[in-house]
Amino acid sequence: MSSLAARLAAERNRKFVGREQEISVFKDAISATELPFNILYIYGPGGVGKTTLLSHLQNICREDNIEFIALESRNLEPTPDSFLDSLNYSLASLAAKDERLVIFIDNYEKISVLDDWLREEFLPQLSLNTLVVLAGRNSPHANWRSDPGWQSLIHILPLRNLNNQESFSYLSKRNIPATQHQKIIDFTYGYPLALSLVADVLTQEQEFSLQIDAAPDIIKTLLERFIQDVPTPVHRLALQACAVVRITTEAVLGQMLDSPDIANIFEWLRGLSFIESGQLGLFPHDLAREVLIADLRWRNPDLYTRLHQLARNYYSSHLGQAQGQEKHRILFDYMFLHRDNTAIRPRFIWGEHSSLQTDSLRETDKDAILEILSKYEGKESGKIATHWLKKQPQNVVIFRDSQPQPAGFTIMVALHEASLEDIKADPGAIAAWEYLQNYTPLRPQEGATVFRFWMARDTYQATSPTQSLIFVNFVQYFQKTPGLAYTFLPCADVEAWDAMLTYFDLHRLPAADFTVAGCKYGVYGHDWRIVSPGEWQQLLAQKEVNASVETANNPQNSQPLLVLSQTAFIEAVKSGLRNFNRADVLQKNPLIRSRIVEEQVTDKGDLGERVATLQQLIQQAVESLQLSPRDEKLYRVLYRTYLHPAPTQEQAAELLDLPFSTYRRHLKAGMVRVANILWQKEIN
Numbered sequence: 001m002s003s004l005a006a007r008l009a010a011e012r013n014r015k016f017v018g019r020e021q022e023i024s025v026f027k028d029a030i031s032a033t034e035l036p037f038n039i040l041y042i043y044g045p046g047g048v049g050k051t052t053l054l055s056h057l058q059n060i061c062r063e064d065n066i067e068f069i070a071l072e073s074r075n076l077e078p079t080p081d082s083f084l085d086s087l088n089y090s091l092a093s094l095a096a097k098d099e100r101l102v103i104f105i106d107n108y109e110k111i112s113v114l115d116d117w118l119r120e121e122f123l124p125q126l127s128l129n130t131l132v133v134l135a136g137r138n139s140p141h142a143n144w145r146s147d148p149g150w151q152s153l154i155h156i157l158p159l160r161n162l163n164n165q166e167s168f169s170y171l172s173k174r175n176i177p178a179t180q181h182q183k184i185i186d187f188t189y190g191y192p193l194a195l196s197l198v199a200d201v202l203t204q205e206q207e208f209s210l211q212i213d214a215a216p217d218i219i220k221t222l223l224e225r226f227i228q229d230v231p232t233p234v235h236r237l238a239l240q241a242c243a244v245v246r247i248t249t250e251a252v253l254g255q256m257l258d259s260p261d262i263a264n265i266f267e268w269l270r271g272l273s274f275i276e277s278g279q280l281g282l283f284p285h286d287l288a289r290e291v292l293i294a295d296l297r298w299r300n301p302d303l304y305t306r307l308h309q310l311a312r313n314y315y316s317s318h319l320g321q322a323q324g325q326e327k328h329r330i331l332f333d334y335m336f337l338h339r340d341n342t343a344i345r346p347r348f349i350w351g352e353h354s355s356l357q358t359d360s361l362r363e364t365d366k367d368a369i370l371e372i373l374s375k376y377e378g379k380e381s382g383k384i385a386t387h388w389l390k391k392q393p394q395n396v397v398i399f400r401d402s403q404p405q406p407a408g409f410t411i412m413v414a415l416h417e418a419s420l421e422d423i424k425a426d427p428g429a430i431a432a433w434e435y436l437q438n439y440t441p442l443r444p445q446e447g448a449t450v451f452r453f454w455m456a457r458d459t460y461q462a463t464s465p466t467q468s469l470i471f472v473n474f475v476q477y478f479q480k481t482p483g484l485a486y487t488f489l490p491c492a493d494v495e496a497w498d499a500m501l502t503y504f505d506l507h508r509l510p511a512a513d514f515t516v517a518g519c520k521y522g523v524y525g526h527d528w529r530i531v532s533p534g535e536w537q538q539l540l541a542q543k544e545v546n547a548s549v550e551t552a553n554n555p556q557n558s559q560p561l562l563v564l565s566q567t568a569f570i571e572a573v574k575s576g577l578r579n580f581n582r583a584d585v586l587q588k589n590p591l592i593r594s595r596i597v598e599e600q601v602t603d604k605g606d607l608g609e610r611v612a613t614l615q616q617l618i619q620q621a622v623e624s625l626q627l628s629p630r631d632e633k634l635y636r637v638l639y640r641t642y643l644h645p646a647p648t649q650e651q652a653a654e655l656l657d658l659p660f661s662t663y664r665r666h667l668k669a670g671m672v673r674v675a676n677i678l679w680q681k682e683i684n
Contacts, residue, residue, distance in 0.1 A: 015170070017166045017170045018163070019049070019053055022053060025040070026133075029131060030061070030131060035130075037153050038126070038130065038153045039131075039154040040133045041144070041154055041157065042133065042134065043157075045285065047226075048192055049162075050159055051107075053159065054133065057102075061102055067100070067101050068102040069087060069101070072106050073108055073109075073110035076110070078110065078111045080114065080121075091125055094127065097130065098127070099129065100130075101130045102131045104133045105132065108134045108138075109136040119144065139156070140156055161190035162192060163190060167181070167188070168185070170195055176199055184198050184199075193222065194218065201218070219291055219295055219298075223291050226292070238253060238265045238266075238268070240304075241256040241257065241307055241310075242269055242284060243293050243296070246350055247280045247333060248266075248281050249280070250262055256310045274288040311333075315330050316334075325358070328476070331475055336350055337544050344503060346463065349463060349467075356466060358473065359399075359400050366389055368406055369385065377517075379517075380516050381453070381517065384427075384428070385452075385453055388413055388426070388452065389411070391418065392417065395449075396411050406457060408469075409454075411452050413452045415436070415448045416447040427514040427515065427516055428452055431512045432523070435509060435525075436448055438511070439511070440563050443485070443563075447483050447484050448484075448485055449481070449486075450487075450488040451488065451490070452490065461492055461493065478533055484528050485563075487526050488524070490523050491523075494508075494522030506525065508523075509524065510522075529561070530563060561595055564590060566679060568590065569591075569675070569679055572589055576614060576618050577622075577671055580642045592614060595682055596678060596681050597614050597617065600613045600617070601613050617678060621674045622635060625638070634669055637656065638671070
């Protein structure tokens, strides 16, 4: 009669999926006349399936009648005597064995203190026919790789998550409805333990939220698997910091941790099984990051916010110093801090842009650009693009990869640099220009840009590494372009980008929409005079740790700034002078919502503070006239007329000992002079 153990093994084998490469390596080794290597070292994070794989390899040994010994390191004392006793073999008999033997050692990290002894004393005494399979969380110690002898006798296999097809297969074997498979894979990233936990829950509960924050029991289990021994609270903080930022370097870690031992802590992070090392630094496996952040947000939301702020401060301080690719990298790191928001996560790809380079337009690019553009938007758009390639080639940015044809491009149209005749050649430029004329005219020395064409070679405007870099390039453009008042971003698929662009404070502008060859393009815009690049960064910082778009609305949108033309601004200043001592009238002055007032007030909703600020600005402008001998006479007239007025203008002229006609001329000139002083503050 079959034993329960046999049935248990059969059931485990039935649910086993994937690992074809690892199994193939093992089978080829044990079936070879002479073992190609004597150590098979399998490593990966807790819950990735190492024990399950070892159990399957042991079944293969049973089927092939190959003798094996299975050791569970958690049951051993980490001493040579305890290890030898558990083998049930003497070292002499193991050394003399002629038959093929496999020794499986699971949870090897538990006896890592024996690593030198095993490598230098125990293993060299084994028979050449013995294969030792080590499975643990940590990668092999450097001594395995540096020893010329062991280099050729060890085969190292990092164990990763299951791919999509393997995950589908596992869920099918667990009788999970196919309609839920993709959602589960998106939730678990193919991490075997997470797949198993979700499948267990779904077999018991029909309704289950596939959101990492809504699964506390699963988070707890996964966290325990990822993190076993954290030496100190500072090490735990380092782990949490590593989860918050896109890439962890010693410099970033030094900014986020108050510790003199950053180098050693960084090396500790580097050695964790679920931390990857890349060209730019360290980063956790996807699910490990999700679990660490979910736990941190639940356990200590204030710390989560503080870590974001520390990282943001680091990136902000380095943005001004960086150039080119380095600046792009920092902007990606900066934007990554917003990844918890559901509006951002599906619309940005964070890690696959590093192979892309930005470049200026070359003559050889033009045909490729028109080919890509005509493919996605048609020949009419190609003609428009040809027009702007000729008129504003300096405003074209090319994104290159290893292929000759550009990976993507943007063609920006600086409306303030274009003639009216040039603008009329493009429906998109016409729509943007007319919007400016009708709603928010440009003032002297101000500019407006339309990000007219933007697309990736293979994916057009869909989410992709190229698209992500294009958006980062947009951010870089408006941060570095002086005098930029307005930007327009046309989209072929308005609905797809609405949540993300709204989150980034770009506003839908139906009045600027346009049509080319029957295709309608929806336009988003931002007035940088109302929310400057610096204020935009502060606004995003407020939204950064909010998990929902709804909680991230701009509180200032209810009372937006007024962008006045120069003529309207001067008239508002004159009115402010006439009513300098009448707070009730100043409350209605348009300057109350101008930039010069907005930048000075601390309580944005306090109307009284706005009035006092406007009075102070006007008074400072008037008093500044005293600094110029030519303007001092204008100051005296304004002082006696508006700041400390005489009962009538006639009496003011008499006090100043001026003919009334001269007084009136000086008063008019003084008002214009003050208005111009304040205007320069407003536009600079």
